[in-house]
Amino acid sequence: xxxxGVYDVGKIRKDFPVLSRKMNGRPLVYLDxxxxxxxxxxxxDTIQKxxxxxxxxxxxxxxxxxxxxxxxxDAVREICRRFLTAERTEEVLFVRGAxxxxxxxxxxxxxxxxxxxxxxxxxxxxHHANIVPWQRVCAEKEAVLRVIPVNDRGELLLDxxxxxxxxxxxxxxxxxxxxxxxxxxxxxxxxxxxxxxxxLFLADGAQGIAHQKVDVRDLGxxxxxxxxxxxxxxxxxxxxxxxxxxxxxxxxxxxGGDMIESVTFEKTTFAKTPRKFEAGTPAIxxxxxxxxxxxxxxxxxxxxxxxxxxxxxxxxIRKLSQIPGVRxxxxxxxxxxxxxxxxxxxxxxxxxxVLDQEGVAVRSGHHCAQxxxxxxxxxxxxxxxxxxxxxxxxxxxxxxxxxxVGKIFA
Amino acid sequence: MSHPEPKLSHLYQEVILEHNRxxxxxxxxxxxxHYSHGHNALxxxxxxxxxxxxxxxxxxxxxxQGAGCAISKSSASMLTGLVKGKTVREALELKxxxxxxxxxxxxxxxxxxxxxxxxxxxxVREFPVRVKCxxxxxxxxxxxxxxxxxxx
Numbered sequence: 162x163x164x165x166g167v168y169d170v171g172k173i174r175k176d177f178p179v180l181s182r183k184m185n186g187r188p189l190v191y192l193d194x195x196x197x198x199x200x201x202x203x204x205x206d207t208i209q210k211x212x213x214x215x216x217x218x219x220x221x222x223x224x225x226x227x228x229x230x231x232x233x234x235d236a237v238r239e240i241c242r243r244f245l246t247a248e249r250t251e252e253v254l255f256v257r258g259a260x261x262x263x264x265x266x267x268x269x270x271x272x273x274x275x276x277x278x279x280x281x282x283x284x285x286x287x288h289h290a291n292i293v294p295w296q297r298v299c300a301e302k303e304a305v306l307r308v309i310p311v312n313d314r315g316e317l318l319l320d321x322x323x324x325x326x327x328x329x330x331x332x333x334x335x336x337x338x339x340x341x342x343x344x345x346x347x348x349x350x351x352x353x354x355x356x357x358x359x360x361l362f363l364a365d366g367a368q369g370i371a372h373q374k375v376d377v378r379d380l381g382x383x384x385x386x387x388x389x390x391x392x393x394x395x396x397x398x399x400x401x402x403x404x405x406x407x408x409x410x411x412x413x414x415x416x417g418g419d420m421i422e423s424v425t426f427e428k429t430t431f432a433k434t435p436r437k438f439e440a441g442t443p444a445i446x447x448x449x450x451x452x453x454x455x456x457x458x459x460x461x462x463x464x465x466x467x468x469x470x471x472x473x474x475x476x477x478i479r480k481l482s483q484i485p486g487v488r489x490x491x492x493x494x495x496x497x498x499x500x501x502x503x504x505x506x507x508x509x510x511x512x513x514x515v516l517d518q519e520g521v522a523v524r525s526g527h528h529c530a531q532x533x534x535x536x537x538x539x540x541x542x543x544x545x546x547x548x549x550x551x552x553x554x555x556x557x558x559x560x561x562x563x564x565x566v567g568k569i570f571a
Numbered sequence: 572m573s574h575p576e577p578k579l580s581h582l583y584q585e586v587i588l589e590h591n592r593x594x595x596x597x598x599x600x601x602x603x604x605h606y607s608h609g610h611n612a613l614x615x616x617x618x619x620x621x622x623x624x625x626x627x628x629x630x631x632x633x634x635x636q637g638a639g640c641a642i643s644k645s646s647a648s649m650l651t652g653l654v655k656g657k658t659v660r661e662a663l664e665l666k667x668x669x670x671x672x673x674x675x676x677x678x679x680x681x682x683x684x685x686x687x688x689x690x691x692x693x694x695v696r697e698f699p700v701r702v703k704c705x706x707x708x709x710x711x712x713x714x715x716x717x718x719x720x721x722x723x
Contacts, residue, residue, distance in 0.1 A: 508640035510614055511583075514698060518579050527615055540615040540638055569583055570591075570641070 168469045173461070174550045176201040187520025190555045195340050195368060195499050195546030196524055197390045200454070204394055207453040208446045218442055220419055230445060237452030238435070244455045245385060245402050246376040252408065254401040254435045255443055259367035260290040262386030262401035263334070265438065266363055267294035269411040270384075271332065277303040280329045282322070282360070284346070285311040285536055286339040289529045291365040295334060309335070311536060315342035315491035322351065326358035333362050337369025337385075341530040341542070342491025343474075343499040345369070352381035361407065367391055371458075371548070372497045373467045377402050389447065393549075394454030398447035401438075408434040415440040458549070466549045470498055473547045473556065480560045486567065490542045499546035501528075504563060507570045509541040515569060516543075519562035581694030582701070583641065590645035595652050598634040609637075609711030616643040616704060620650075620711045628659045630716075640704050642695055647708035649689065659716045665689075666709045673702050 174180050177199050182189050191199060217226035219234050241253045256262045271294075275281060281295050285308050299306040307330075309322045317335075326333075333355040338345045352362035363384040366375060370387035377385050384407070388399040403411075413420060413431055417440035422430040431437045458466065477500050481487045486505035504512050513525035524544045527534045534540060545559055600621035609618045616639030623632040633651045638644075654662040668685045673696060675682065683690045695705045 508638075508644075510640040510701070510704070511642075514582070514701065515579060526613070534615075540617070569579065570588065 168465055170469070170550065170552055174552075176203070176457075177550055178202055178205070180550060184520045184522065185518050187518075188558075190519075190521040190558045192545040192547065192551065192555065192559060193522045193524050194371070194548035194551075195391070195528075195544060197396070198371065198393045198548050199550070200395070200450075201393055201457050203457055204450045204453045208395060208450045211446045211449050216446075219445055220436075233452075234443070234445060234448050237448050237455075240452045240455050240459075241400050241402075244375070244459065245400075246378055247402055248378065249405055251434050252402055252405050254403065254408070254438045255448055256386075256399050256401050256438075257397055257444070258388035258390070258399035259365060259386040260388075262384075262399055263291055263363070263365060264294045265401055265414045266334075266384050266386075266403070267298045269414045269438070270361075270407065271295070271298035272301070273410075273412055275299070275302045275304045275331050278329065279304040279331045280307055280325075280327070281305070282307045282309060282325055282330055282333045282335075282355075284309040284317050284335045286315060286317070286342055286344060286346075286533050287334075287336055287530070288340050288365065288367065289531070290367070291334055291336060292532070295332075304331075305329075308532075315339065315344045315493045315537075316495075317344075317346055317351075319347070319350070319354075323354060326354060326360070328359055330355070330358050330360040333360050334365065335363075336365040336367075337375075338366075338372060338497055339491065339530075339533070340368050340499075341528040341533045341544070342493065342501055343496040344491060344493040345373070345495040345497050347495070348382070349380045352383075356381065368498065372470060374463050383407055389451040389454060392454055392458060395444075395447040395450040398444045398451050400451075403434075405434065408438070411438075413440070414438050417441050419443075461549065467497070470547050470549065470551075473551055473553065474498065474500070476553050477545065477547070477556045477559070480556055481563070484560060484563050484567070487563070490537050490539060499544055501542040501544045503539060503542060504566060505570070507566060509543045511570065512543045512563070512566050515566045516559070516562045519558070519565060521559055521562045523559075578694070578697055582698060584691050584694065586691055587641060587645040590648040591641040594635075594644055594648035596634045596655070597636065597648070599636050600632055600634045605715040607711040607715035609707045609714070611639075611643075611703060611707055614640070614704070616640060616707050618643070618647050618708055618711060620647070620708060620715055622715055624659055624716070630654050630657055630659065630662060635708065639707070640701075642692075642701055642704040643707050646692065646705045650708050650712060653688070654712070662712060663716055666713050669709055670706050673706050 179199050217230045219231040238250045238253045242250045310318045348364050355362040361383040364382045366385050366387040371392040383404050385402040390396040420440040422432050488503045490501045509525035526541050603621035604624045605622035607620050618637035621634045625631050635647045672686045692705045
């Protein structure tokens with residue numbers, strides 16, 4: 162898998178042990194990557210080796226194993242910095258995932274800098290994780306939460322967004338890529354507009370990180386949040402990127418060990434970022450697993466993954482369009498990684514159950530994006546989401562299985 | 572490894588599919604004496620149940636409206652057919668027997684007999700995440716017809 166060479170998906174699949182298993186007696190066709198992605202052997206091995214041979218805490222021990230663990234965690238912070246093209250490693254915070262990352266910004270930045278009558282802007286196609294934290298801050302601070310509307314294709318209305326911007330707006334928090342529709346938002350342009358109004362810009366990268374190159378400086382993000390488990394790393398770990406000046410201006414999120422400089426019962430002084438935001442012993446093994454995952458994706462080349470997945474997406478759109486009754490929810494010009502659809506009036510859960518029996522794993526439900534479902538007037542959709550190891554043959558298997566659903570419910 | 576189709580045909584029995592296509596008593600009843608809203612936030616199944624119960628505690632009319640999967644809709648449809656004409660107490664007893672039928676670890680012959688025609692939902696037991704689809708409307712019935720409302 163040399164950079165620039167042929168994208169050998171057969172060879173890549175061998176890196177993922179779980180892909181060789183069966184589900185309900187059929188070869189597993191895993192198309193729920195937007196929920197969570199499978200793990201390559203290098204990630205699994207890194208975690209196992211750490212626990213079997215290298216395990217020790219970080220930042221505390223004077224013994225060699227602890228110092229080695231500390232250095233390796235520091236090295237992963239550098240891997241993350243490079244992956245995001247951030248300026249400094251101190252701008253990379255380890256958190257539990259994108260959800261905690263957004264909650265951290267809402268609590269540690271929002272509660273300090275959002276005041277009465279201020280405004281926070283989100284969009285109509287956000288995951289609950291980028292809605293509820295802002296709702297709570299706005300309720301507490303008597304600020305106003307405003308929502309960028311979306312057209313029938315699932316694209317944000319940028320003119321409406323421009324009109325919403327004013328000096329009242331303190332934060333614009335928008336998803337890089339919609340988990341329910343696949344829409345890729347023009348976040349570079351949206352960040353520039355936010356900055357023009359004096360607001361900060363946060364991108365929820367839970368989906369975006371795995372499907373295209375993210376250069377936080379080029380995109381102009383003040384904050385970028387992502388979860389390790391959606392980019393082939395372990396669960397329980399994620400990253401919040403924040404510009405150093407913002408992180409320094411913020412109060413701590415949680416308090417405790419590892420995030421202090423000195424503690425007496427009278428006064429505590431806090432450590433500098435990133436440790437100011439990393440109270441307690443972190444998920445050390447998971448951090449190392451994340452490092453292995455980003456190295457794996459980096460070696461494959463995120464641009465090549467993007468190009469390959471776009472072919473998969475186009476194939477899926479073409480093949481599913483030929484199935485009677487298929488109606489796509491989300492048809493944005495700029496989209497990636499997934500198709501969200503309905504099959505006639507068959508409920509998505511019934512579709513999902515039949516596909517499961519055919520070995521095809523998809524998500525059926527509201528995708529933690531109920532406002533999106535309400536906007537498109539559907540209770541739920543079927544979502545097939547792609548990863549770097551999926552194949553055209555698997556899309557054929559999906560299409561065949563959908564044919565069987567149609568027969569059962571004819 | 573067993574072939575998957577029998578499991579599926581056991582789940583989606585023809586009677587279930589037919590009720591899904593043409594649900595019975597799929598109507599709102601104005602001014603019901605008893606009403607409940609059954610909602611499963613996880614999967615979005617969402618039904619309103621309406622009952623007319625007379626002074627003697629007999630269910631004179633029942634209707635339901637809403638949206639959800641084939642299992643939940645057919646279960647609600649069959650519920651309406653089965654409880655119409657029954658007393659509130661009989662309906663609640665049937666609810667208890669059906670919930671036990673769907674959720675007990677093993678299944679005895681008397682347990683199957685106790686639910687009558689509803690035994691055709693047995694195939695749903697092989698799909699644990701779908702059991703709540705089958706029981707949703709019955710739990711809603713339990714909420715609507717509280718034990719205290721049951722008269723002799």
